[in-house]
Amino acid sequence: GEDVEQSLFLSVREGDSSVINCTYTDSSSTYLYWYKQEPGAGLQLLTYIFSNMDMKQDQRLTVLLNKKDKHLSLRIADTQTGDSAIYFCAERESGGYQKVTFGIGTKLQVIP
C-alpha cells in the first residue's frame, strides 16, 4: 500500500528557516498535504499542492514537490515559537476511494 515517510524530529532557532521533508510511494497521487497539530489538538490543514505543480507559496510557507523523486518539502521562513508543533505530510491516492495516507509526523521544536 501507500507509504509516507518523514523524519521524527527537527529543532531550529527562532528566526531561522525550517525545512521538513517527506517521501511518498504512490506516483499517481493527486494531491499532497501538510497538516499541523498543536499540543492537545486535532490536525489542521496547513497547505496542499496539486501533483502537477512544482511549488506553492503561501506567506511564510513554501511547498516544493519533486515528482520524479517522490519528495515533498515544507519550508517555514522566519520560524516562530508558535510554529512549534507536529507536522504531518499526507498523500491522496488517485483511484478507489481516494484515501489519504498520513506520515508519522515531524515534531518541530523552535528554540527562542
Added chain:
Amino acid sequence: DVKVTQSSRYLVKRTGEKVFLECVQDMDHENMFWYRQDPGLGLRLIYFSYDVKMKEKGDIPEGYSVSREKKERFSLILESASTNQTSMYLCASSLLRDSYYGYTFGSGTRLTVV
C-alpha cells in the same frame, strides 16, 4: 466557522466495556473518518464513511465498528474495550466535491482503557 466536534476530550473505561465515541460535523460533509493516533505510528485509519448508512474498513478495523445513521454524525464503537485500544482517537470530515479534499479534524478523544 466549520466544526467537527467530538463528544469527549478524555475518557477512562474498563476492559470489556462497550465504548461509544461520537463525532458530529456541521458542514454538510459527505465523508467522515475515524483515525487513531499513537506515538511513533502516526495516524491509522480505522473506518470511513462516504454516505449515510455506508461504511468501509480502513487499515485497522479489528475490534471496532461504526455507525452513520445521520449525515452529520459518525460513531465509533469499541465492542469490548481492551488495553491495546488505549489511544488518541481523531474524527475527520471532508467535502466530496472539494477538489483538494482537505480534511477537517476534531480535537480528539484520549481514551484510556484500564
